[in-house]
Amino acid sequence: MMRQLGRWIVGGMVAIVGLVALFLASRAEEPAMYYSGLAFFVGSVLFNFLQIKQVYDEQSRH
Numbered sequence: 703m704m705r706q707l708g709r710w711i712v713g714g715m716v717a718i719v720g721l722v723a724l725f726l727a728s729r730a731e732e733p734a735m736y737y738s739g740l741a742f743f744v745g746s747v748l749f750n751f752l753q754i755k756q757v758y759d760e761q762s763r764h
Contacts, residue, residue, distance in 0.1 A: 709757070713750050720746025 720743045727739025 706757075709753055713753050716746045716749050 723739040723742035723746070725739075727736050727743065730736040730739060
């Protein structure tokens with residue numbers, strides 16, 4: 703149970719960081735900042751999908 707709660711907390715924090723990065727990318731004046739923000743956002747989305755995959759993999763083992 704605590705492991706699942708930890709995943710929710712980490713997933714939420716990563717999602718918030720991804721949204722902040724997307725906001726910063728929208729306000730960027732330099733291309734490096736723009737692409738860095740987009741990369742962090744895509745990374746956060748992929749991380750959360752990885753967490754979802756891990757939960758499904760754990761459930762299929764049981």
